[in-house]
Amino acid sequence: MGLMAGLLSGCSAIDALQPPAVVDIVRTIDNKANITTQDYDQLEDxxxxxxxQIRDIDPQIHPQxxxxxxxRFIDEIRERTESGFxxxxxxxxxxxxxxxYRSRLIDPIQLSEQDRQDxxxxxxxxxxxxDGALVARPVNQFVQLACFNKERLPTAPRSLEExxxxxxxxxFGMAVQLKDLFWSAEAFDASPALKAAMDSPSTVQAHREKVTAWLxxxxxxxxxxxxRFLNNQGNLRDGLIRGELDWIxxxxxxxxxxxxxxxxxxxxxALPKGPNQNRTATTRLEVWALGRNSSPLQRRKALLMLDFVTKPWAQKTYSLATNNAMPxxxxxxxxVASKIPGGNEALRNYISAERPLSKMRVKARIFRDPVRYDTISDALLDTIYDIQTPEQGAEQILQGLREKR
Known part of the structure; x- marks a missing residue:
């Protein structure tokens, strides 16, 4: 204990000699035109x-x-970056x-093999x-769930049939964006069909039937x-709050x-299950990325913060504090899995024996490629809005993924 106190004291003495560094942090929030004081209050704690706790380690860091x-987030970051701020x-x-990253507005991150292991x-x-670059570092996972009004719907459906x-x-309400509907593709076990289309020049009938059943x-x-299918999650939440929707x-x-x-x-x-009874939780990744205008000192402090929030003990502490994100x-x-809504189901995503790694990467290959993402998104909208049949939509998706190989 005395040695640790001495080390901390020594670190404090060294830190005191360093100039202070303001680390400018921008965080996105969901689909809102105006940021309110309530938005800041929800994140303040x-x-x-x-x-x-970061400043306890390095008092010279001043996060803002x-x-x-x-x-308009991309445009805002571009304007600030081009102006040097x-x-x-x-x-x-x-x-x-x-x-x-594709817009050259952030720098890639170098991550050691040891840091990757956990x-x-x-x-x-x-x-x-x-191009193989790691464009940001994963920090949290938000689990997709079903939220409902217990007064209007005492028991939520456990299956799509229910x-x-x-x-x-x-x-009931769902958002039409692919990132909010991909869970239903997994509920119909359509992921292997999407993977096959990205890997093979031809499509087997069984795969076409899986995608068609989903659509x-x-x-x-x-x-x-x-x-009801609404434009985004914000509309769903507003509908649930106003009593226009009972389940979202x-x-x-x-x-x-x-x-x-x-x-x-x-x-x-949990979201209702479909024909695929082994579907695991759908999660959305929150990441931290490095801006391009940092001074050498600000970059060192930013990397220190990034390393700090990804330590296992820090991940556990903040996950339990918010009770809304998986580490x-x-x-x-x-x-922490048992303490987080949907956590136990999400935990299965970490176990490759239960969910093969190749299957886990299907979503990544689609979501990180704007052409593939738009191919499926366009087919979903055209099918949901009755512009084309499910069979035509399935062929549009599979052919589009094959052409992008």
Whole structure:
């Protein structure tokens, strides 16, 4: 203990000789045109905890957090970077980080083999560009769940068949964006068909039938009087709060805001299962990326912060503090899974024996490639809105993925 105190004292003395460094951090939030004080208040507790513990290690770090809507986020970062005042750290999702990298607005991250060992390769794949660069570092995973009003829907459906039967008594909502609907593709075990299309010049009938069954379910759902497809998650949450929807797909990082509005009426459960009974949890990755305008001192401090928040003990501490995110650290995930909504199901994503690594990478290969992502997104919209049949939509998806090989 005396040795540790001496080391800390020595570090403090060294830090005191270093100049202070303001680390400018920008964090995206979901689909909002205007950032409010309430948005900052919701993040203040955990941000203050993280920043204070970082400053306990290095008092010369002065983090400054700014929130930004995803509406014009890429353009805002481009304008700031081109003017020389870009952020030092960007906290966002994996798809946005890849877009920033393709736009040359962030620098890649060098990660040692030792630092990679505690993070599942499938998560690193989600932030690995086509040129092999790691464009950001995974920090958290948000689990996709079902949120419902317990007063209007006492028991949430556990299967897609139950959802269809319940739609005569309650109103269900889903977002039409691929990132919010990919869980349903896995529910119909369509992932192997998508992988085969990316890897093979031809399509077997069984794969075509899997994708067609998925799209047919989406079309049938759109015909149901009380199943609604809305543009985004924000619209779903507003509908649930206003009582216009009784059940929605949601993400674990939105639970706090929904709980504040709905109180004890809020119910949370796993998404319903489909024909694929072994479907694992769908998660969305939160990552930290390095801006391009940092001074050498700011870059060192930013990397120190990044290393700090990915330590297993830090991952465990912040996950339990927020109660809404799974750690990317495998060591921490096994400790906190039972405390996080959807955590036990998400934990299976870490176990390659239960979910083969090749299958885990299907989503990464689609989501990190804008052409593949748009190919499936366009087919989904055309099929859901009855512009084409499920059979035509399936062929559009599979052919588009084959052509992109």
């Amino acid at each position: 955990i941000s203050a905890l993280v920043f204070q 957090l700014q929130l930004s809507s995803r509406t 870009g952020p030092d750290l960007i906290i966002t999702d994996s798809e946005t980080a890849l877009t920033l 993070t599942p390769q499938s998560l690193l794949d989600l932030v690995t560009a086509k 959802l269809k039967q319940s739609s005569s008594d309650a109103t 047919r379910w989406l079309v049938d759902s759109s015909y149901q009087q009380n199943i 797909t949601c993400w674990s990082n939105n639970l706090r805001g929904l709980k504040q509005k709905l109180g004890d009426r809020l119910g949370v459960t 990317v650290s495998q060591k921490a995930a096994t400790v």
